[in-house]
Amino acid sequence: AQSVTQLGSHVSVSEGALVLLRCNYSSSVPPYLFWYVQYPNQGLQLLLKYTSAATLVKGINGFEAEFKKSETSFHLTKPSAHMSDAAEYFCAVSDRTGGDSSYKLIFGSGTRLLVRP
């Protein structure tokens, strides 16, 4: 079964510092991978996705993520944090293990990003 692990339920950075949110997955087949962001009292919004094209994926709001097959990782980064980046971030993997079940996503437990002034 596929799974997603997000290391660190909370990450705190200073404004202007590098943001690094970690995501590791387990999958027996090449996955599709996604990062979502959730602002308070809102639904999830797609930040970026990996679909086996380029391994470095650029998303909205200056975020990017790199797919590393050897490390089974898909960490999310942003060079310089902004106060508006404070939110909860979810990594997700598509379930491609059984027939046409790619339409199901498996989510990590989330990482809350705090940005200090």
Add this chain to the structure above:
Amino acid sequence: DAGITQSPRHKVTETGTPVTLRCHQTENHRYMYWYRQDPGHGLRLIHYSYGVKDTDKGEVSDGYSVSRSKTEDFLLTLESATSSQTSVYFCAISDWGSYYEQYFGPGTRLTVT
């Protein structure tokens, strides 16, 4: 933003009462999903639909049922609400040809007293 609405947005109900949450989409997407979000658990799939009248269970389906009689509407019913079903419920949609990325509604906050 994808055209997804959820109703109601907030609801307080008593233990043992039935509750129905509605998800409505204007995107004509094939797949629809119901998740619940609880602290420390991320999002957990309750039920999903892969077409009109075609539904299946997710990982936390006990105590929930769903129906989809039209492409645009996906209903989630709690037959007899319990306090453990207090949560935030999200609807999502996806479609062919987009790597199944999911688009989410604004959520329904349900409190069972």
